[in-house]
Amino acid sequence: MGEYKIRPYIMTDISEITTFEHDVIIVGAGGAGLRAAIESCHQGLSTGVVCKSLLGKAHTVMAEGGMAAAMGNVDARDNWKIHFRDTMRGGKFLNNWRMAERHAKEAPDRVRELEEWGAVFDRTLSGLISQRNFGGHRYPRLAHVGDRTGLELIRTLQDYAIHQGMKCYMECTALDLLKDGERVSGLVGYFRETGRFVIFKAKAVVFATGGAGKAWQVTSNSWEYTGDGYGMAYEAGADLMDMEFTQFHPTGMVWPPSVRGILVTEGVRGDGGILLNNKGERFMFGYIPPKFAAETADTVEEANRWLAGDKSARRPPELLTRDVVARAINAEVKGGRGSPHGGVFLDIASRVPADVIKKKLPSMYHQFKELAELDITKEPMEVGPTCHYFMGGIRVDPDSQMSTIPGLFACGECSGGMHGANRLGGNSLSDLIVFGRLAGLGAKEYVRSLKNSPRINESQVFSIIKRATSILNREKGTNPYLVHEDLQKVMQDNVGIMRQEEEMKKALIELERIKESVSQVKAEGTSQYNAAWHKALDLRNLLISAEAVTRGALMRQESRGGHARLDYEGERDEWLAYNVVSRKGSDGKMVVEKIKRPEPPEELKKIAYAKIEDLEIGKI
Amino acid sequence: MTVRAILVIARLNGRIQDSPLQKIMKRNFKIWRGDKNGGQFVDYRTNIEPGMVVLDVLHRIQAESAGDLACRWNCKAGKCGSCSMEINGKPRLSCMTRMNSFKEDETITLQPLKTFPIMRDLVTDVSWNYRQKEKIVPFRPKPRDADGNYRMTRDDVERIQEFRKCIECYLCQDVCHVLRDQGGKDQFVGPRFMIYLASLEMHPLDTADRIPAIRKEYGSGFCNITKCCTEVCPEHINITDNGIIPLKERVVDRYFDPVMWVKRKIFGV
CATH class of the missing domain: 3.90.700.10 (Succinate dehydrogenase/fumarate reductase flavoprotein, catalytic domain)
Structure with a gap:
């Protein structure tokens, strides 16, 4: 069993590391990532997709119920305004107004487009796409395939995307972003099979990395849901928004x-x-x-x-x-x-x-x-x-999906704003295809506007690799599996469905302790498909996500949607005016602040607060 | 609330209390460890708790004694098809294989899929499958109806939805004799892609013709209908009867029907 002796991974020269160059690198190959990749290819950009698993295995396959789109196939009274109103009410009016508007307006076209790419939805008697009822939706609105709609979505996008010219890097995990000054210049990752590091040089990076449900014990999320996008974006200086809103699926x-x-x-x-x-x-x-x-x-x-x-x-x-x-x-x-x-x-x-x-x-x-x-x-x-979904995420522009870092885009669950304080079932799959496409378009606009290509900074590459290899190289340290269990227990016990100040303060102290353990984590074995090493590398991102949730939840002194406080019951009007944003401070510690939300356009406000009958008869 | 539901709940409350799932016991495992240069079975022993599946056992062994044990998994609910392996010699999803399906004193042997090259431990290189899919002529839809919609009947849709349930776990590919024992990877795309082809060929909106390729490049003639693929499918897709045989029939109709043969000779179609 000579293969299992410890063989430390020592980096010597940057020329040993393979570099792949694309206009756009997309991290994540679930519904949002694949839709962004398709759009990026359609816009004529060289597109690479980096995914932690095999293509087609992303968490999107777990989506069951359907995708919400006001097509009105089952009840003709439905229209985008009612879908928009349902979404805002479901999100307790904290949604980004523009995102909720675009989502409701564009979802029907995105669903029809899927059909053109081969999706086979359940039908109405007249042969149209059938739609089913779901929580919070006024009318039967979810296009579906039995209870395996997510599988249909991902398979359709996958089978279409492989013929659009994208290059897919499977079982490759992104470690951290590279920057050239303020803007993005690519990222460093590693292939899980060999543990070899790789540089992706890119003009724009799109994160479609999903949420971080794996920070809790009881979760519907798969192992991939370790908040990689949140962690990497945070480390690169991006804003995370609304992180306190975590959806616990009732069933x-x-x-x-x-x-x-x-x-x-x-x-x-x-x-x-x-x-x-x-x-x-x-x-x-x-x-x-x-x-x-x-x-x-x-x-x-x-x-x-x-x-x-x-x-x-x-x-x-x-x-x-x-x-x-x-x-x-x-x-x-x-x-x-x-x-x-x-x-x-x-x-x-x-x-x-x-x-x-x-x-x-x-x-x-x-x-x-x-x-x-x-x-x-x-x-x-x-x-x-069960912990199911992050409403919050990377703060993005509602039209371009660009984060506060030039060249970094986010879509799907890892971005924030669309769902406000609570997401309606069925709005996630439609979110993926609407905002995945917008992120691809946004990346195109950005890439076209660049005067020169961003450069790779070697010292950044080395420090990312050093962080990763130290986990294998240190003599002894903490067990990554146990550290993960520790974190899950802290979050489950203290930052669950019902929250209160005392417990969350305790959680923050515990998280500091776990931060220490994470810095000393040790994976036995080599870099070759080493499960312990992979888990150890995910811990940092999980921890950042958990801290952002806890700090956000502590700051928001009210109960709204997915964030419920025993010590501050009920929605408080004064809090409707704010989003809570977290980012990395200059001292390396997490800074949390309230930022004022922009005033909604009058017309949208009118729709959101309208009486349902007025929308049905087209009065508004 | 119906009387029936109350009765069912009462029974459930009682039954679960003394369920046989409750027992905790130590069990033995043999797990193949190694990489493309070779390897061997290693013995492990660990506690089994109520309701555990084989994938739970692997996670427990990772946490307790073999942190670097390589296995693929994602959803742990039988929906993504990542955790395929051979369990006591049978291709199965480890997340859907319950521990109480084995005898109490049985040693459970876990090894990687035999048909594909080993990466490490229980993980194999399944990239060959991705290359097969890329070879297949993709969906080519006819134009939409005048109102911008497509229409399909429920019966037509149900027929191909069966094939679209496939989670690409490649257990059928693993068990297929042509691929597993006969070295036929250059000639036959395997059952997974035969039903992928069936889902395209039977799609009411599709306009492409893949019959010549199904016969030649995709190798439909190599399947000799032993139905092993159907037996291992965790989605219970009738791969052979509903997918492969109808495609073989289409090939026969096109190439071996004498009327069609004469027509082709004369008209060149």
């Missing part, structure tokens, strides 16, 4: 322990599933917020009529926005009315015939059957909240 699996956190699609509720506590009570009727009371059914009878297709009935309370449902479940469990494994019951078996469940929710049927030995057509599922 993750809770049993058995090894699958805790895996997502149970909102489609179960959209298709008629109901939530019950251990007394068999349909408890969501007790948690309808006043703001949504006018549009939510208050009796079982009315909720049933809505499900049967009665257009005059109001929506069942199970389809309230995710933040509301997650907190309700949390309260039921804390109140001693939870299921045996600390969740609540999600029942579709007694509501929908078995063959319909299998047809509409095949992956869910499969998932519970194989992972929990439970037949969802016969028994209720046990579900509970």
